[in-house]
Structures are given as structure tokens and as C-alpha cells.
Amino acid sequence: MSELGRAALLVTLGLSAYAVIAGAYAAHVGRRRLARSAQNALVASFVSTAVAAAVLVAALLRNDFSFEYVARTTSRALPTAYTLSAFWGGQEGSLLLWLLILTGFGAAAVSINRAWARDLIVWVVPVFAAVSTFFALLLVAVASPFTTQPTPADGAGMTPSLQNPYMLAHPPLLYLGYVGLTVPFAFAMGALLSGKLDERWLIATRRWTLFAWTALGIGQLLGSHWAYVEVGWGGYYAWDPVENAALMPWLAATAFLHSVMIQEKRGMLKIWNVLLVILAFSLALFGTFLTRSGVVNSIHSFTQSSIGPWFLGFIAVVVAVSLGVVIWRLPQLRSTTKLESPISREAAFLYNNLLLLALCLAILWGVVYPMLSEAVRGEAVVLGRSYYDFFLRAFGLPLLLLMGVGPLIAWRRASLKSLGTTFRWPTIVAIVTGVALLFLGAGRSIPGLVAYTFSAFVLATIVMEFARGTRARKALGASSWPGAFTSLVSRNRRRYGGYVVHAAIVLFAIGVAGSSAFDSVAEAKLARGESMRIGDYTLVYRSLSEREASNATEIRATLGVRRGDRDLGTLQAGKNAYTIEQQVSNEVGIRSDRLTGEDLFVIAEQIDPNGTVYFRVFVKPLVNLIWLAGLVFLLGSVITLWPDRREQRRLVARASTVGLPATR
Amino acid sequence: MTLALVLAAALAVACVVVVALPFLREPEPESDSLDDLDEGERHRLELLEARDRALAALRELEFDHRTGTVSDEDYRGQVGVLRRDVATALQELEREPGEGRPGDGRN
Numbered sequence: 001m002s003e004l005g006r007a008a009l010l011v012t013l014g015l016s017a018y019a020v021i022a023g024a025y026a027a028h029v030g031r032r033r034l035a036r037s038a039q040n041a042l043v044a045s046f047v048s049t050a051v052a053a054a055v056l057v058a059a060l061l062r063n064d065f066s067f068e069y070v071a072r073t074t075s076r077a078l079p080t081a082y083t084l085s086a087f088w089g090g091q092e093g094s095l096l097l098w099l100l101i102l103t104g105f106g107a108a109a110v111s112i113n114r115a116w117a118r119d120l121i122v123w124v125v126p127v128f129a130a131v132s133t134f135f136a137l138l139l140v141a142v143a144s145p146f147t148t149q150p151t152p153a154d155g156a157g158m159t160p161s162l163q164n165p166y167m168l169a170h171p172p173l174l175y176l177g178y179v180g181l182t183v184p185f186a187f188a189m190g191a192l193l194s195g196k197l198d199e200r201w202l203i204a205t206r207r208w209t210l211f212a213w214t215a216l217g218i219g220q221l222l223g224s225h226w227a228y229v230e231v232g233w234g235g236y237y238a239w240d241p242v243e244n245a246a247l248m249p250w251l252a253a254t255a256f257l258h259s260v261m262i263q264e265k266r267g268m269l270k271i272w273n274v275l276l277v278i279l280a281f282s283l284a285l286f287g288t289f290l291t292r293s294g295v296v297n298s299i300h301s302f303t304q305s306s307i308g309p310w311f312l313g314f315i316a317v318v319v320a321v322s323l324g325v326v327i328w329r330l331p332q333l334r335s336t337t338k339l340e341s342p343i344s345r346e347a348a349f350l351y352n353n354l355l356l357l358a359l360c361l362a363i364l365w366g367v368v369y370p371m372l373s374e375a376v377r378g379e380a381v382v383l384g385r386s387y388y389d390f391f392l393r394a395f396g397l398p399l400l401l402l403m404g405v406g407p408l409i410a411w412r413r414a415s416l417k418s419l420g421t422t423f424r425w426p427t428i429v430a431i432v433t434g435v436a437l438l439f440l441g442a443g444r445s446i447p448g449l450v451a452y453t454f455s456a457f458v459l460a461t462i463v464m465e466f467a468r469g470t471r472a473r474k475a476l477g478a479s480s481w482p483g484a485f486t487s488l489v490s491r492n493r494r495r496y497g498g499y500v501v502h503a504a505i506v507l508f509a510i511g512v513a514g515s516s517a518f519d520s521v522a523e524a525k526l527a528r529g530e531s532m533r534i535g536d537y538t539l540v541y542r543s544l545s546e547r548e549a550s551n552a553t554e555i556r557a558t559l560g561v562r563r564g565d566r567d568l569g570t571l572q573a574g575k576n577a578y579t580i581e582q583q584v585s586n587e588v589g590i591r592s593d594r595l596t597g598e599d600l601f602v603i604a605e606q607i608d609p610n611g612t613v614y615f616r617v618f619v620k621p622l623v624n625l626i627w628l629a630g631l632v633f634l635l636g637s638v639i640t641l642w643p644d645r646r647e648q649r650r651l652v653a654r655a656s657t658v659g660l661p662a663t664r
Numbered sequence: 665m666t667l668a669l670v671l672a673a674a675l676a677v678a679c680v681v682v683v684a685l686p687f688l689r690e691p692e693p694e695s696d697s698l699d700d701l702d703e704g705e706r707h708r709l710e711l712l713e714a715r716d717r718a719l720a721a722l723r724e725l726e727f728d729h730r731t732g733t734v735s736d737e738d739y740r741g742q743v744g745v746l747r748r749d750v751a752t753a754l755q756e757l758e759r760e761p762g763e764g765r766p767g768d769g770r771n
Contacts, residue, residue: 007672011679018683030698036686044679051675119700198706199713265721267714410734411721412742418735468731475730654712658705 002067005055005146008048012099013136015045019129027122027194035122039110042125045132046103053100056093056145060086066151069093075157075580077551082163088171089162091292091307092145097172098288099135101179106132109183109208116655117200124190131182134314143307157580163551166226173219174246178284180212181249184256185281185322188274192325197270197332202260203651207641209260213253214637220246221630232586232603234521234618236626239388241367245287248367251360252280255353262346265411270333271326272353278322283364285315290367341413348406355395355402362391393447397454400509403502404458407465407495425464430457448517455506455513462499462506469496491646493639500636508629511597514622523605525614535619537600538562542570544611552576554587557604557613561591573602573615597624708760715753722746 023038025031056069060083065071073086073093088094106128114121139145184205191201223243228236237243256276262269293308326333339347366383374380408422433456434449442449469488470481478484489496522534526541533539540560547554556574560567573589589602599620606614681688701709725742728734734742 001668004668004672008675011676015679032696032698033686033690035698037683040685041683044682048675048679198709408733410738415737418738421735472731657712658709
């Protein structure tokens, strides 16, 4: 069936190329049927890509090792779920997933908006199609998943660290995020090319951007948890280039989601917003390039390949063409409204944008510098953790504070007197928290103490906003307090969903500060019956066991754990020796305290033949707040993404007034 | 091999039909030009956006004042400007030929 897969990809390439050429020509000369035909080609390209994807899935499930890709990424012993995850575990498969999501999103976004924003869509289609043409071309000419070979008896298997349940969700979510950022990019370019720079491109892409941003955020958190439980080095984020690759577009999209509010409310920052959209999309492409080209040394770079120059060329074309179009439309993008005061909500959002962008660019420099130094000096100079930590503190802490400040300042201008009144209680809460923590010993890490103090400030502002808003809605006639609360959130989902997301970021900040600034570590080589101490914990090494699983030999050391006089049961840490892959992985032991959010984290670094084990043990305070933040983040995003009927009615009324169809 | 090629050919033919559908459905249309917004409609759309923006800003200010997020002093300094913005937007819409009801944007 490899022929069907190859043919389906060829059809996708043909359809995409047709959609670019026919779509652009139709938009330029104003041909309705040709434009519609190009839209149909984009939709059909999703179907043909889905056929190609189905062929690959079938080959994976049938262990058809005549497919080079299947033989390289799986083996007969691999459990079915991981066999399926091999679809995105290798380079060719992950590029096919990119194309599948891209054509799917393109078909959906165009179908949803083609009546309501028809004059915009005619230019959106060729932009979408240009991106899918690039990926289809890569899959047809450079990295085909359908290359065949004489069938070997078994496959090479999967990298052990990828044999983890998190790998079933983490990469697809990142791809949903990366590819999702194509939607705002295509609509922004469509608006610029068509010259229709009214609000419709923002309205059409708002939820897509939020969705992509949410998927990227959750995908990164799942990746962090995967690194924490699977990679086995004691942390969850190593400023690895591929981790940074996902963080950078997320930061750019975060900046866009804030600055777009200024455009919607005040008609300002139109140039800035399209530049952020271009940046976010370019960084998404760059992220895929980093992950899949093998150009950087990373625990995530599972491939060395020849697609790098293609990607760099495409990114260069995207950036050059996009900036050219922005410069062409500059006169139409200039806003007539000006910033009235440096003390206003739009100013706070602007500061937030500058800090987010500064952090994003600092990370980008950290990622690019080793590549540049290698190209220029022949030696890769890697910027270490201290570089990133410095900028995280320099830009991240003010960003944390701004999360509390921004939403409480009035639009346009605010007086200093009213600021004093508004921020009185949050400031008192922050100072009391900071002083209390200082007395409790948190002063040993000043950045950690500052992060906690700012977090208290932000949480106080969020609680205050919800309390005041609920009280106001009750006064406006809500029948009960829960009714007033529900009415408050449902009447302004973006604002109050946004506050929930802010609360998630605060939880995340507390978790990161606790687990990195206030953690402790101990190491010891223990024989059976010996013990070690870390903080209040006492660990006794009791036994060593070995078990044959379907794809690995599992060796586990069992430790008895006590905290003070309390017996907390046992914990296992060890190693898996993967037979086919000929690799060994650390399998860490983690005991979480649900009440305090603290983890006891045990790594069996070295297991000697005589049964002695070299243990490294961490105590990580509040680390579980990071994972809890993921759930809160998801809740906030869902609230914000939930359709708003009142807004829909308003948009329909507006559209019908100018003769546009009353549907989106 | 043969089955794969037959399926591939069927896929290609189906895709060509889908792409050609607009021409098959309307072989000789009265007009084949894109149904674009004219200058007047685009201007009206911009005015409607300005009206909705002004109304939303006024609503938000009123609510923020009610909750206490915006002080009396800041409220007094802004409410007049925002009301003028709303009035200007509504007046400009009324001057436009074929405008919708001024209250369309309220909810």
C-alpha cells in the first residue's frame, strides 16, 4: 500500500500548488468560480492527506517493516499504543502529521469563514496552500514516510524515553499549537494582501489563536512532566533548544493575545499585531526545524536529517515576503489613536508585550548562538542555565507583577490617587506575605522571595476582581450569589477566563520558585539495609529486584521512606534495559505529598553487580503546583474559548447591515 | 499493488471533480466576478466597528466603576469622552445611506 500513500501525497502536493496559483490569480483578477475551486482544492487536500496518514497508521499497526519508516521507529515487541505514537516519533511521520493538521485546520477555518469574510478568504486560501505546498513537497521529495525496502525480520524499536504515555499526547499537542499558529498568520496575510484590514481577520482567528496557544501551553507542561518522570535527571525544564523551540512561539502568541485587545478596544497597535503574528508563525516553523533537523544537540533531537536547509530557506521566504507585505500596507495600518498616558491599561499591556518579546528574543539568542558560534568559529558555545535564569528573572518577575497591575488600571488614563486606592489591599497582602515568608526562612533565595511576594499580589488582585464583579452583578439584579458569579463570568468570558489563566501562571510561578529556589539534594552509595537522610526524610535501602517485561528488563531498588516518626511506605527507583534498542533508561521513584505539593524524588544513578546502589535524592517543595497550574490553565482557556452568544448576535447584526451573510 | 493504484486513481479523480465542482455547477454563470464589498459598504463596516468599540468601552467603564476598579475621579474624567465617541459614531452611521438601526450593536 506504500504506492497509495505516495500517490495521496502527490495528490496533496498537486492540490496545494493549484490552490496557491489558482487562488492567487482568482483573488487578483476577481474570479468567483476559480476562487471557489481553489477553496475546494484546499479542502480536498485534507482528504488526500488523511488517506496518506491512514496508510501509514495501517502500516504501523500491521508491523509492515517493508516501510523503512516503520522498521526504523518500531519493533514487534513494542506495545500497540507506542507503535501508534511512532506516527509522530520520527521525522517523516511528524511532518505528515504537520501536513494533516495544517490541511485540516485550513479546510475548517476557510469553510467556517467563507461566507462571512468572503473577500478576505480569497487571499487566505493561497497563503494556507503555500504553507501546505512546502510540507507536501518535503514529504514527496525529501522525507517520504513511504520509502520501502526488503522486509527485515524485526524493526529497530523506539527510543526508550519515548516509550511513555506522555508521548501519546505531548507531541500531537505541540503540533496542534505550532500548526494552529498558521491560522492567524494566513488570515493576517489575507487581510494585508486583500487590503481588508477591518476587524474581521481578528474575529475570525481569535479562537484559533487561543486554541493553538492553549495546545502549546498544555503540550509544554506535559513535556515537562514527561522530562520529570521519564528522563530522570531531577528536573522538568533544562532550557534545552527543543524545549525552547515550543516556548518561543508561545511567548510571541501570549504577547499577541494581549496586544490584540488594544487593537480591538482602542484601534491601536495594528502594525505591532501583524508583526507578532508573523513572529509567532515563523518561530513555530523554526521550532519544527529545530526538532526535526537535528541541527542542535538535544535530548529531543531524535533525528539527523537533510531537511534543515529546506526549512531555513522556507523560513527566510516567509519572513521576507511577510515583512514586504507589511511594508506595502503600512499606510493602511497606521492607527489614528495614540497612547494617552503611560499609566493606563493599554500602556500596561504594552509593557507586558515588550517584556514578553524581550524574553522571547533572549531565548532565541540562546538557541541560535551555539549554531552561529559553530558556523563562525567552528566550535559550538552553549549558553548555559545561568544565562536563561538571568533573563527569566529580569523579564519574568516584572511580567508576573504586571499580571496583577494591568487588569486593575483604567483604559486610557488612570490617576495616581486612584491607583493608590485600587492597589491598597493587594499591596498589603503582598507585603504581609513577603515579610511572613522572610521570617520563615525564604530569604535564602531573593528571586524566590520576590516571586512569592508578587504572586501574592497578583492572586489578591484576581480574588478582588472576582469578588467585586460578583457583588456588582448581584446589585444589578442577580437572584443569588452563585447566579451573580455565573452571570459575571458568562457575560465577559475573555476577561474572567483570562483571570483564571493568570491564576494558573501564578500557581506555576510558585511551583517553579519552590522547586528550583528552595529544593534540596542528597547523594549516597548504599548497601542493603543502609539508610540516608534528606530534610525530614529518612530512606532505607531494602531490596533489589529484576523483572522481564515485554520489551525491557526492569531492575528496581526498593526503599523504605519515613518522615520524622511516620512511616510513609516504600518507593522504587531503578533502570530499564531495553533489549532491542540496546539502551538503558533511568526509572525514577517519586512520592508526592498532596497536601503540601512537595515531591520526594529518587534516582538510582548506578546499580552495581553486588547490589549496592548510588542514589541521588531531591526534595522539591511545591513542585506539584506546576502540574495543578496546567489544569487551571486549561479551565481558564476553556472559559475564554467558550462561544459567546451575545457577541455572535452583535457580529451577525453588524455583518448583515453591510450585506454580508448573517452566518460565520 | 494493483488495488493501491486503483485506489490512488480513484482518489485523484474524486479530487479533480471536487476542484472542478464550481465550474460543473455553473458552466455559464451570469456573473463570475467576486462578490466584494464596495467602498460604501466597507466604510459602513468601519463605522459599525467604531460604534461597537465605543459602546463596549462605555459599558466596560460603567461596569468597572460599579465594581470599584475605576475610581469616581477616573470615571468622571472618561465617561464624557466615551459618550461623545458613541454619539459621534452613531451620528456618522445615521449620515450613511442605508445604515442599520443605531441600536444594532447594543446587547
